[in-house]
Amino acid sequence: MTAAIAIDPRSLRTGPPPLSEQSVHVWLIPADEWTLGVAVLDRDEVARAARLRDPLQQRRFAAVYASVRWILGGYLRTDPDAVRFERAACMRCGQRHGKPALRQTDLLRFNLSRRDGFGLLALATACELGVDIEAAHRARRMHELWPMIASRDEFAHWGRRRSGSRAAADSALRLWTRKESVVKALGVGLALDLTSFSIASEADANGWRSVVGTVDATYVLDLSVAPGYLGAIAVCGEPRSVSLFRLRTASGAR
Numbered sequence: 001m002t003a004a005i006a007i008d009p010r011s012l013r014t015g016p017p018p019l020s021e022q023s024v025h026v027w028l029i030p031a032d033e034w035t036l037g038v039a040v041l042d043r044d045e046v047a048r049a050a051r052l053r054d055p056l057q058q059r060r061f062a063a064v065y066a067s068v069r070w071i072l073g074g075y076l077r078t079d080p081d082a083v084r085f086e087r088a089a090c091m092r093c094g095q096r097h098g099k100p101a102l103r104q105t106d107l108l109r110f111n112l113s114r115r116d117g118f119g120l121l122a123l124a125t126a127c128e129l130g131v132d133i134e135a136a137h138r139a140r141r142m143h144e145l146w147p148m149i150a151s152r153d154e155f156a157h158w159g160r161r162r163s164g165s166r167a168a169a170d171s172a173l174r175l176w177t178r179k180e181s182v183v184k185a186l187g188v189g190l191a192l193d194l195t196s197f198s199i200a201s202e203a204d205a206n207g208w209r210s211v212v213g214t215v216d217a218t219y220v221l222d223l224s225v226a227p228g229y230l231g232a233i234a235v236c237g238e239p240r241s242v243s244l245f246r247l248r249t250a251s252g253a254r
């Protein structure tokens with residue numbers, strides 16, 4: 001993974017960094033720094049923002065979705081407000097509230113995670129992927145969740161040994177982040193029992209770990225996204241090279 005490159009979202013109008021078939025692009029969106037207009041949001045996004053009670057959460061939600069539109073619009077070579085989303089069928093009930101996808105094309109896949117003032121958007125061509133960002137301070141409550149996160153092998157390997165310690169809590173959050181990225185790549189979300197699959201304890205030379213127990217071949221990679229936050233990306237198929245970009249503080253309205 002390369003170090004984060006800062007990019008002004010307006011420069012995306014002339015095309016984003018090239019995305020090869022062997023790579024994944026991950027964009028960190030610092031929502032609290034966003035000052036471009038949010039006029040690009042669609043009716044549904046405006047309504048979702050309005051339903052949030054806290055004005056800070058409203059601003060962050062709008063900023064993340066505006067950024068997502070700018071970024072995806074760059075890759076699709078279209079205006080941010082022309083990006084169209086759809087939802088896959090839910091793997092549990094069949095209704096169309098499953099994994100979000102682009103209506104324009106099924107070649108470009110993306111996945112989004114939001115936490116506090118950050119959005120994390122991952123993109124790749126012709127490969128399902130999932131991404132997660134978590135705040136490190138959440139680790140405090142995590143050690144209680146080991147039985148809901150770790151498979152029998154993982155629990156035997158490190159859960160029991162460090163039970164109750166700070167290290168156990170940090171490990172539990174790390175495992176949670178990895179596993180959430182996996183269930184998002186698979187599109188099933190937390191409907192899949194996290195204890196039903198394992199993440200390899202050893203990584204390959206590029207940091208990818210194989211996932212054991214899922215139907216699709218899946219790999220997961222830890223991401224260093226921002227101080228105090230943990231990130232992970234999972235891809236179905238083969239491991240890819242990952243480039244991390246950070247939207248640069250932008251000023252001036254659209």
Ligand SMILES: CC(C)(COP(=O)(O)OP(=O)(O)OC[C@H]1O[C@@H](n2cnc3c(N)ncnc32)[C@H](O)[C@@H]1OP(=O)(O)O)[C@@H](O)C(=O)NCCC(=O)NCCS
Pocket residue numbers: 090092093097098099100111112113114115130131132133180183184185186187188189190191
């Ligand atoms: C997907 C899921 C894991 C997200 O977890 P989270 O910690 O709340 O949130 P994150 O910020 O990491 O990710 C949220 C984003 O994931 C994406 N997402 C939603 N559903 C998804 C799915 N099935 N697969 C992958 N990504 C999904 C969306 O872009 C969403 O953004 P939004 O909250 O702005 O709409 C969780 O919401 C989930 O498990 N959903 C499915 C639950 C389910 O199966 N319900 C069955 C109903 S019948």
